[in-house]
Amino acid sequence: MADLAIDVRDLEKTYRTPFTRKKVEALRGVTFGVERGHIFGFVGPNGAGKTTAIRTLMGLVRPTAGRAQLLGEPLGSRGARRKIGFLPESPYFYDYLTVGELCDLAGRLFGMAAGARKRRADELIEKVGLGGARGQSLKKFSKGMLQRAGLAQALMNDPELVVLDEPMSGLDPLGRKEVRDLILELRDHGVTVFFSTHILSDVEAITDRVAIIARGRLQALGTPAELVSRSLRGVEIVVRLPPTVSPDISPDAPALDALTDGASRVRRVGDELSLTLAADADVDAWIARAHAAGARVVQVAPRHETLEELFVRRVAGADAAPAEPPAEPPAAIEEAAAP
Ligand SMILES: Nc1ncnc2c1ncn2[C@@H]1O[C@H](COP(=O)(O)OP(=O)(O)OP(=O)(O)O)[C@@H](O)[C@H]1O
Numbered sequence: 001m002a003d004l005a006i007d008v009r010d011l012e013k014t015y016r017t018p019f020t021r022k023k024v025e026a027l028r029g030v031t032f033g034v035e036r037g038h039i040f041g042f043v044g045p046n047g048a049g050k051t052t053a054i055r056t057l058m059g060l061v062r063p064t065a066g067r068a069q070l071l072g073e074p075l076g077s078r079g080a081r082r083k084i085g086f087l088p089e090s091p092y093f094y095d096y097l098t099v100g101e102l103c104d105l106a107g108r109l110f111g112m113a114a115g116a117r118k119r120r121a122d123e124l125i126e127k128v129g130l131g132g133a134r135g136q137s138l139k140k141f142s143k144g145m146l147q148r149a150g151l152a153q154a155l156m157n158d159p160e161l162v163v164l165d166e167p168m169s170g171l172d173p174l175g176r177k178e179v180r181d182l183i184l185e186l187r188d189h190g191v192t193v194f195f196s197t198h199i200l201s202d203v204e205a206i207t208d209r210v211a212i213i214a215r216g217r218l219q220a221l222g223t224p225a226e227l228v229s230r231s232l233r234g235v236e237i238v239v240r241l242p243p244t245v246s247p248d249i250s251p252d253a254p255a256l257d258a259l260t261d262g263a264s265r266v267r268r269v270g271d272e273l274s275l276t277l278a279a280d281a282d283v284d285a286w287i288a289r290a291h292a293a294g295a296r297v298v299q300v301a302p303r304h305e306t307l308e309e310l311f312v313r314r315v316a317g318a319d320a321a322p323a324e325p326p327a328e329p330p331a332a333i334e335e336a337a338a339p
């Protein structure tokens with residue numbers, strides 16, 4: 001446990017809106033752990049509670065209940081803060097600064113010496129692709145350039161843990177890829193990276209573990225592969241029918257009954273028949289029947305739910321029952337992230 005980079009237990013946050021004093025339950029008992037050296041993706045739709053969780057971790061929001069540790073130290077600890085890099089959501093920077101000055105400012109806050117600040121800033125500005133925009137003030141920067149500048153300043157103190165709130169937002173596909181590559185490079189250097197996003201393909205490609213959050217609750221937690229493989233939908237099979245089966249015979253003709261019985265998504269294209277069997281179907285027996293009927297098996301492939309489909313299902317489920325935990329406590333949910 002002490003070796004987790006981030007350890008969050010039963011975190012709750014209820015905001016009160018300023019005038020009406022209406023309660024907003026932004027986090028409703030969130031528990032997870034991030035191992036050191038991992039890339040962890042925190043995925044959820046707008047208003048899910050991602051920024052609230054991140055701001056709580058950074059000591060900017062006081063939790064209503066629960067506890068959390070960063071790098072083995074309690075929230076708000078100065079010792080931990082020095083080892084953490086942070087990119088806030090839609091960061092606001094002084095317009096009249098250049099990216100070099102922005103990085104220099106971050107370096108000063110961490111007590112770095114002038115020479116080290118200059119070297120580190122130069123290196124990072126190149127790394128995030130802003131070498132050509134050194135002389136410009138941030139006022140002239142596009143959203144994507146500001147995002148890169150924010151990343152550079154978050155890395156000034158050579159952090160052990162980097163917390164990024166939507167680091168890919170505002171970036172075009174190439175920019176997103178560059179940020180993904182940068183995150184991978186950080187992990188190669190042993191840095192733990194925790195980042196939020198609402199775009200699944202960002203996490204599918206690079207994360208070691210993913211948490212899906214919606215309406216203040218974790219909906220799923222696991223490796224991207226686990227989340228997908230725990231959701232086997234069925235088995236897709238394609239067979240080539242023997243020439244004796246006329247191409248005019250439709251999939252539900254009696255001649256094909258033995259093969260299409262119990263199958264879903266049956267499609268006939270020319271002499272090929274493709275269909276999906278249920279995840280628990282006896283595939284061997286089905287293939288034996290297909291052979292007996294003179295058909296030749298062309299393809300057998302598991303049909304997994306994609307992370308995208310899982311996300312939609314979990315988030316839709318959370319919307320349908322906002323105050324309840326997910327309906328069927330799915331295998332993908334781990335109660336606590338204790339290793
Ligand atoms: N300071 C605040 N006062 C009151 N309610 C707030 C405050 N900050 C956030 N909320 C509410 O808390 C909920 C979670 O918001 P949060 O910003 O954490 O979500 P998010 O997942 O980061 O969303 P997004 O993808 O849009 O950034 C929302 O319903 C939001 O309106």
Ligand SMILES: [Mg+2]
Pocket residue numbers: 050051052089165
């Ligand atoms: Mg947010």
